């Protein structure tokens with residue numbers, strides 16, 4: 001069958017989860033469009049990787065396309081401003097980027113820069129994040145929204161921000177915070193605007209659906225909001241209540257639950273306005289999903305809507321509710337983070353085979369004393385044909401299971417057990433071959449194909465680079481960077497290089513939904529893991545002491561012959577860096593090794609020259625990259 005690049009787009013579902021930023025060129029290279037539409041400048045990712053490797057930078061690397069951050073900020077703002085204009089909505093839009101999604105300084109700077117023209121702000125959820133946004137959100141018109149649990153120090157920092165002229169809103173997340181905020185503002189002699197986070201009754205959907213409803217960790221129930229208003233009034237501070245906030249969870253798959261939550265939130269806003277409160281901002285939180293699985297449905301890490309649909313729902317639902325209640329239209333705020341950051345980075349690394357020993361079948365001589373399980377299996381092998389393959393399969397499966405028992409009882413030797421393993425494998429492979437072109441193949445035989453796919457390894461740690469695939473079974477698209485003009489002929493499962501059995505990719509987007517294996521063009525290939533820019537980049541840990549990755553920052557430059565330039569390469573962690581975090585002292589470690597080697601030299605166990613070589617090698621390794629050196 002002929003294969004062309006459109007088949008590859010379908011095979012990996014690229015046109016579904018990356019419809020505006022990935023394509024394949026005539027040479028079969030995967031290309032990224034950092035300006036966010038397929039008509040704009042395409043950059044071959046493999047070409048960039050080759051340049052990076054020519055500078056002696058080792059894989060795995062994170063490629064960061066700053067233009068894609070720019071693009072997403074622009075898209076989100078443009079959608080809002082356009083929809084507001086078309087609908088006749090009276091308020092404006094003041095979005096904020098929640099920096100917990102990716103707090104890397106360069107990412108935050110890029111987003112602030114892209115958002116300048118729109119007065120796009122930042123959101124913090126902790127003291128360290130607040131320190132960051134105080135320093136970087138210097139546009140006095142853009143909002144600085146302060147969520148998360150707060151102590152006195154946090155609130156003092158907020159007041160400091162107000163004194164610097166920032167547009168600060170302190171969002172009260174639990175009732176007690178109001179007292180503390182009023183106290184600190186009094187002490188600091190400054191007034192900050194206040195917001196209240198509501199705990200909506202409407203249940204959201206998706207992995208974080210418990211962020212709304214009765215079980216939610218954050219937010220004030222309606223009676224708590226009522227009490228807060230009373231308290232504000234008693235302190236003559238109700239003029240500070242400027243923002244109503246709710247956030248009903250991240251990666252919401254279903255637009256219907258977004259609509260329901262918006263409706264409840266909008267109704268709450270209208271009621272609060274009717275009480276005469278001076279609320280100016282309606283903050284719909286984050287939660288806009290990314291279509292990781294590409295399915296246009298609510299399953300398989302997918303979403304049944306896109307950013308444009310979301311924006312339109314926010315504006316029109318809010319407008320309708322306000323008009324019906326005859327209250328003023330507020331300014332719209334949202335805190336979508338994932339949809340801003342997810343696309344801008346990918347991880348590039350090698351897939352490699354366990355340089356397997358040739359997988360030889362174990363031969364066995366059948367004699368009178370041979371165990372009957374072995375004899376029976378040998379007979380099945382002989383009898384296998386197209387007319388009895390299903391019976392043979394089930395009999396072989398039974399023998400395989402019985403052999404476990406027999407081995408434990410001591411009636412089966414290691415060689416016999418080994419024979420049964422390879423013989424079962426052989427029978428399965430032959431069944432697959434003979435049924436390949438049949439019209440009807442039973443489900444259990446079809447599944448054999450997946451069972452028999454080989455394990456391949458990928459030079460990275462899931463726990464560092466793709467933690468959500470482990471933590472919440474989030475699917476991330478993985479695919480080769482080149483060769484897309486050829487049919488992939490090699491199916492494999494993908495495991496990482498940690499010593500953790502959980503360190504593997506369980507699912508990949510495929511033409512008929514998620515599948516457990518990845519099609520490749522050979523045993524070794526360079527692949528990209530995409531949509532890692534939100535959360536994955538910054539939530540990873542150092543399981544097995546695999547550290548942060550080498551990072552490459554890339555910008556589009558239409559005047560450059562290659563249409564891009566590498567602005568910066570940030571080296572990832574060396575072994576010494578991750579050891580230091582765990583309280584080791586690399587210098588001391590080297591000294592310890594040297595001392596031991598010196599002793600061995602003295603006692604004549606190691607020649608002096610060899611000893612120096614060993615010490616040098618240890619030292620070199622302690623300052624090397626934590627990942628496999630297999631380039």
Ligand SMILES: *Cc1c(COP(=O)(O)O)cnc(C)c1O
Pocket residue numbers: 098100101125147247249250251285286287288335336337338339
């Ligand atoms: C995490 C969080 C966000 C961002 O959510 P996304 O799903 O990334 O859009 C926004 N607001 C608050 C309060 C959050 O906790």
